[in-house]
Each structure stands twice: as structure tokens, then as C-alpha cells.
Amino acid sequence: MRLLIFLLLIPNFLIAQNINEEIAALKDSIILYKNSNPDKSIFYGFEVISMADFNNPTKDLISVHNHIGEILFNRNLDAEALRFYNQSLKLFEAIPKNKRKEKKIKFLPWILVNIGNVYFKNNNFAKAKEKYLEAEVNFKLYDNKIMQSQGIATINDNLALIALENNNFNKAQDHFNSSYLLRKKSNKVEDIIYSHLGFLSVNMRKDDLFKINFHFNKIEKLYELEKVSYTPKELSTSFLLRNYGYAYSIMGDYYKTKENYIAAIDYYKQASNLLERFPVELPKLQVNIAESYLALNDMEKAMSSAQNNLNEIRGNFFAEEKKRNFLVLESIYEHNSDNINLIKVKDSLIKIVSFGSTLNLGDKFNELESNILLSKKRSELNESKIKYNTYLFILIIGSTILLFSLISLRLNFNLQKEKSEKIISEKKYIEASLEHKKMELVNKSNYISQRNKNLNYILESVDKVDISSKNDSTSIIKEKIALILKSENINNRFEKQFEEVYPGFFKDLIAKSSHLSQNDLRLCAYLKMNQGTNEIAQLSGVSIRTVESQKYRLKKKLNLSKEENLVHFLFTL
Numbered sequence: 001m002r003l004l005i006f007l008l009l010i011p012n013f014l015i016a017q018n019i020n021e022e023i024a025a026l027k028d029s030i031i032l033y034k035n036s037n038p039d040k041s042i043f044y045g046f047e048v049i050s051m052a053d054f055n056n057p058t059k060d061l062i063s064v065h066n067h068i069g070e071i072l073f074n075r076n077l078d079a080e081a082l083r084f085y086n087q088s089l090k091l092f093e094a095i096p097k098n099k100r101k102e103k104k105i106k107f108l109p110w111i112l113v114n115i116g117n118v119y120f121k122n123n124n125f126a127k128a129k130e131k132y133l134e135a136e137v138n139f140k141l142y143d144n145k146i147m148q149s150q151g152i153a154t155i156n157d158n159l160a161l162i163a164l165e166n167n168n169f170n171k172a173q174d175h176f177n178s179s180y181l182l183r184k185k186s187n188k189v190e191d192i193i194y195s196h197l198g199f200l201s202v203n204m205r206k207d208d209l210f211k212i213n214f215h216f217n218k219i220e221k222l223y224e225l226e227k228v229s230y231t232p233k234e235l236s237t238s239f240l241l242r243n244y245g246y247a248y249s250i251m252g253d254y255y256k257t258k259e260n261y262i263a264a265i266d267y268y269k270q271a272s273n274l275l276e277r278f279p280v281e282l283p284k285l286q287v288n289i290a291e292s293y294l295a296l297n298d299m300e301k302a303m304s305s306a307q308n309n310l311n312e313i314r315g316n317f318f319a320e321e322k323k324r325n326f327l328v329l330e331s332i333y334e335h336n337s338d339n340i341n342l343i344k345v346k347d348s349l350i351k352i353v354s355f356g357s358t359l360n361l362g363d364k365f366n367e368l369e370s371n372i373l374l375s376k377k378r379s380e381l382n383e384s385k386i387k388y389n390t391y392l393f394i395l396i397i398g399s400t401i402l403l404f405s406l407i408s409l410r411l412n413f414n415l416q417k418e419k420s421e422k423i424i425s426e427k428k429y430i431e432a433s434l435e436h437k438k439m440e441l442v443n444k445s446n447y448i449s450q451r452n453k454n455l456n457y458i459l460e461s462v463d464k465v466d467i468s469s470k471n472d473s474t475s476i477i478k479e480k481i482a483l484i485l486k487s488e489n490i491n492n493r494f495e496k497q498f499e500e501v502y503p504g505f506f507k508d509l510i511a512k513s514s515h516l517s518q519n520d521l522r523l524c525a526y527l528k529m530n531q532g533t534n535e536i537a538q539l540s541g542v543s544i545r546t547v548e549s550q551k552y553r554l555k556k557k558l559n560l561s562k563e564e565n566l567v568h569f570l571f572t573l
Contacts, residue, residue, distance in 0.1 A: 020058055023048050027060045030067050036237045036277045038071045045071075057091040059101060065091065066111055074280040075317040078118050085115050102142055109135035109142075109151055116158060125162050132158050149186060153179035157198055164205055172202050189226040190240040193219050197246055204254045212254070219247045236277045245274035249285060261292040268292070283313055283321040290328045303332050323352050498525045508573045513557050520554050523547075528570050 026044045033041040045068040052061050069084035088111045097103050116131030132155050139151035160175035180195035196215045203211040223244045227235055235241055252267035268289045275281040290305035306328040313322055326349050333342035499506065505528065506521055516524075519540075526536045533551075537544045555566050 019051055019053065020060070023052060023058065023064070024060045027064050027067075030064060034067055034071060035242065035280060038075070038280055042068060042071055054091070057094050059095070062088050062091045062095075062108065066108075066114065069111075069114060071280070073114065073118060073121075076320045077317065078121065082115070082118055085111050085118075102144070104141035104143070105138040107134070107138055109138040112138065113151075113154060113158065120158070120161065125165055129159065129162050132162075146186070149182050150191075153182040153191070153195075156182075157194075160198055160202075164201060167205070169202055169206055172205075173199075176202060189222050190238070190243050193222050193240070193243040193247070196222075197243065197250060200247065200250050204250070212251075216247060216251060219244065241274060242278055242281075245271050245278070245281065248274060249281070252285075252288060256288060256292060259295070261295045265289055265292045283309065283318045286312075287321045287324045287328070290325060294328050294331055299332050299335060302328055306332075319352050323349060326352070495522065495525065498529075502528060505573055513559065515557050516554075519550065520557065523550050523554055524570055527551075527567050528573075530567075 026048050029044045030041045030048075033044070045064050048061065048064045054061075065084045065088040069081040069088065072078075072084065073081035089107065092100075092108050092111075112131050112135035116128045116135065119125075119128035119131060136152060136155040139148050139155065142148040142151070156175040156179035160172040160179075163169075163172035163175060176195060176198035179198070180192070183191040183195050196219050199215045200212060200219075203215065223240065226240055230238055230240065248267045248271035252264045252271060255261075255264040255267060268285050272282060272285045272289075275285070286305065286309040290302050290309060293299075293302035293305055306325040309325045310322065313325075326345050330342065330345045330349070333339075333345060495506075502525075505525070509516060509521060509524055522540070523536065526539060531539065533544055533547050537547045540547065551566060555564075558566075558569065560566060560569060
């Protein structure tokens with residue numbers, strides 16, 4: 001009955017395993033295209049969702065939901081991003097602790113960081129800080145020290161941004177310094193550049209132009225030194241290039257706030273060129289260019305930029321950037337008294353606003369917080385139950401184990417006794433069989449040697465016959481004898497018997513050198529049988545000098561030094 005159930009479960013197990021392998025492969029594709037082709041990444045993400053078994057979640061399924069959330073967040077679809085982050089937390093909670101890679105953590109800290117980012121973007125800095133600090137607590141529980149260090153560095157960056165929003169520049173600088181020191185230890189240039197971006201942000205808020213230029217020049221030098229280690233294709237989608245592009249984007253933002261729009265446009269355009277393979281970053285850069293042209297009263301370029309930007313944004317993505325582009329066009333049409341196009345733009349703005357209001361971001365936040373709170377309560381309740389039941393379980397299990405141990409000890413004793421007797425019997429049989437095969441092999445080699453010796457004697461006798469008495473029959477006899485001496489049939493039978501006695505010997509030899517010929521392998525077999533040079537010459541039907549030459553060449557093929565003994569080497573195989 002058990003066997004029947006096991007056989008019935010095998011197909012389901014294999015199907016589940018194949019699905020999990022496919023999900024893992026799709027997850028890698030999602031990560032690969034997340035920055036360079038987000039649409040493709042989302043397509044793979046929904047393929048995973050369509051095939052996944054949500055009753056048996058895996059870390060890959062959690063990761064897929066988190067990555068989809070990040071893509072949606074980058075496209076300003078915050079409510080939808082929260083939905084996927086929330087689902088990630090639920091899936092993580094559904095995985096038993098003993099099956100988790102990091103068993104100490106209560107929540108996945110990277111998801112908490114992403115949730116904090118949504119709060120930060122929506123100006124709820126207190127709630128964002130709460131999530132970042134909760135994530136930090138979980139990062140510190142990581143056994144993986146590299147992941148722990150990366151996570152804490154990210155937390156320090158985000159806390160620094162909150163401090164900047166509160167105009168607490170010293171605190172922001174301290175947080176950025178902490179993350180910089182952690183990243184210096186790992187010595188990943190792309191991460192070190194990211195820390196310098198933080199320093200840029202602080203000094204821009206301080207309006208310290210000297211330090212701004214210092215850190216920007218530092219970023220440029222780090223990039224130039226590191227980019228040579230990438231191929232052009234690798235570089236185009238690398239975090240190194242992305243972070244370098246961010247530096248130009250931040251510089252553009254700085255000069256835009258200083259109303260130096262010409263400099264801002266130059267930096268934004270350079271950033272757009274660098275981030276060409278990062279489509280998530282482009283809409284914001286392009287609308288900044290359009291707004292800068294508008295500020296310079298270059299209506300033609302502002303209109304062209306805004307219209308091109310809107311054409312490149314598909315669907316309902318990047319609602320904020322769409323709105324800003326329409327506001328640029330609204331200003332231009334008002335300036336040109338183009339009432340027809342002005343009405344169209346205002347209609348588009350109304351649609352964007354109404355679409356944003358249907359996202360119910362507040363409801364998503366409430367749902368998320370409720371889920372986190374419930375998860376915490378469940379975790380606390382489970383821990384209490386575990387503590388309460390542990391001693392009872394130990395007592396029951398201990399008693400049961402003791403009882404079954406006594407029974408199994410007796411059964412095992414009898415079973416082991418029977419097994420030992422059977423093993424001894426089998427060992428004797430195998431030893432006898434092997435000894436018999438060795439005797440057969442020795443007899444076979446003696447037979448071949450004696451046969452070859454007799455045939456060589458006949459050949460020599462034929463050669464001694466007076467030349468005048470030789471005829472065609474003599475030649476035919478010599479040819480037949482030579483043919484028998486070189487016959488492979490007996491040799492093949494010998495090799496098969498040898499392989500039975502010394503299984504795997506030829507395979508090990510070929511593994512040592514792939515250049516060994518059939519004659520080399522046969523010579524090794526004779527040497528393994530402790531045959532001398534004279535005996536091998538008889539067995540092979542060749543001269544003693546030929547055997548010596550063969551042994552010399554064999555030693556070279558096996559890469560043995562002059563000091564190493566060939567026979568000793570073969571006996572070790």
C-alpha cells in the first residue's frame with residue numbers, strides 16, 4: 001500500500017520540481033531585464049504567477065513578487081507596488097522556518113525597505129523611518145555577513161535621505177559616512193560611487209560647490225578606472241554605468257534649482273545618454289529637459305521635448321511624469337493662445353488626476369499595515385505555543401523513543417547478526433570467484449605466451465630451411481603464423497577477462513592520459529599482472545627491445561619522471 005502511494009506521488013513531485021526550476025529560471029530573467037527592459041521583466045513575472053503553486057511558496061516566488069513591485073514603484077504605480085510587496089510578506093510567512101534560508105529573521109528586510117520607500121515617496125517620513133529601522137533589525141539577524149553589510153548600508157542611505165528632508169545635514173552626513181565605510185570594506189566600485197552620490201546630495205543642500213565638484217570628480221575617476229574591466233555590452237546595463245548616470249542626473253537637478261538651465265540641460269542630456277539602457281530612469285530626465293527649455297522660453301524645443309516624452313510613455317505608467325509634460329504643454333499653449341490644444345491638454349490632466357485617485361493608495365497602506373500587524377501577532381502566538389508545548393512534546397517523544405529504542409535494539413541485533421552472516425558468506429563467494437578469475441587470467445596469459453613461443457620457433461625453423469627448398473607453401477605458412485601472432489581475437493578475450501578481475505583499471509588509465517593506444521593499454525595490463533619484459537615480448541609476439549621501447553614511450557605518455565617506477569605507478573591504480 002505504501003509503495004502504491006509513493007508511486008502515485010512521484011509524478012506530482014516531479015511536476016512540482018520542474019515548475020520550481022522554471023520559476024527559478026524566469027526569476028533570473030526578471031532580474032536581468034528589470035532595468036534594461038522592464039516590460040519584458042513584468043511579462044516574465046506574470047508567467048511565474050500563472051504557473052506558481054501559492055499553497056507551496058518558494059523563495060523564488062517571493063523574489064518575483066518583490067521585483068515586480070519594484071518595477072511598478074519605479075513607474076509611479078505605488079498602490080500596485082504595495083499589493084505585490086504585501087503578497088511577498090504573506091508568501092514569506094507561509095514558508096516554515098525550517099525551510100527558510102535565513103531562519104532568524106521575522107520579515108524579509110528588503111521588502112520592508114521597499115515599503116519604506118513607498119512611504120518616503122509619499123512624504124510619510126515617520127512611517128518610512130519606522131520601516132527602515134524594522135528592516136535594519138532583521139538585517140542584523142542575517143547569518144550571511146555580506147548581505148547583512150549591504151542591507152545596513154542601504155538603511156543608512158535611506159535614513160540619511162530622511163534627515164535631509166528634515167534639513168538635518170550633520171545627521172545625514174553621519175549616515176552616509178556609515179554606509180560608505182561598509183561599502184569600502186566590500187570594495188565594490190559601483191557601491192562606492194553610490195555613497196559619493198549621497199555626499200553630493202548633502203553638499204548640494206548645503207550649497208557647498210567645492211565639495212560638490214570634489215565628489216563629482218571622484219565619481220568620474222572611479223568610473224573611468226573601473227569601466228575597463230567591463231565589455232561594452234556588460235557596461236551598458238551595469239550598475240556602475242547606472243550610478244555614474246545618476247551623478248549627472250543629480251548635477252542637473254542642482255543646476256535646475258539654481259536656475260542655471262543651460263548647465264542643467266547639458267547634465268540631463270549626458271545622463272540620458274548614459275542611462276539609455278535604463279528606460280525607468282528616462283521619463284524623469286526627459287521632462288526635466290522640457291521644463292528647463294520652458295524656463296528658458298525656448299517654446300519650440302520645450303514643446304518638441306514634451307510631445308516626444310509623452311509619445312514614449314506607454315499605457316498608464318509614469319503618471320507623474322505625464323502630468324508634468326502636460327503642464328509644460330499647457331504653459332506653451334497658454335502662451336501661444338492655442339485654445340484648442342489647451343483644452344485637450346486640460347482634459348488629459350483631468351484623466352491623469354482621476355486615474356491617480358482610483359488607485360486607493362491609502363487603502364493599500366491600511367491593508368499592508370493590518371497584514372504586518374496580524375503577522376506579528378501570529379508570530380508571537382506561535383512562539384508562546386511552542387514554548388508551552390515544548391516540554392510536553394519532549395516528554396512524550398522521549399518516552400516513545402525510549403520504548404521503541406528498546407524494541408528496535410533487540411530487532412536490530414537479530415537483523416545485524418543475519419546481515420553479518422550473509423555479508424561474510426557473500427564475501428567468501430566473491431573472493432573465491434575473483435581468485436578463480438585471476439587463475440583463468442594467468443592461465444590465459446601463459447597459454448598466449450606458450451602459443452607465441454611455439455609459433456616463433458616454427459617461424460625460425462622455416463627460415464632455416466634451405467632457400468632452394470622453399471616454395472609458395474612455405475611463404476603461406478609464414479604469413480598464417482604471423483597473422484595468428486597478431487590476432488586480436490585472443491587479445492580481446494584476454495582484455496575482457498582482465499577487466500573483470502581489475503574493474504575500472506583501463507578507465508583510470510585513460511583518465512590519466514587520453515593519448516594511450518590499444519597496445520599501450522595491453523602493455524599496462526601485462527605489467528599490472530607483474531609480467532617481466534621477456535614474458536611480455538612472448539605475449540605480444542614482438543622483440544624484447546620493442547617492449548623496452550614501448551615501456552619508455554608509455555612512461556612519457558603518463559607524464560612520469562625518470563625517478564618514478566612505472567610498475568609501482570600501475571599497481572597504485
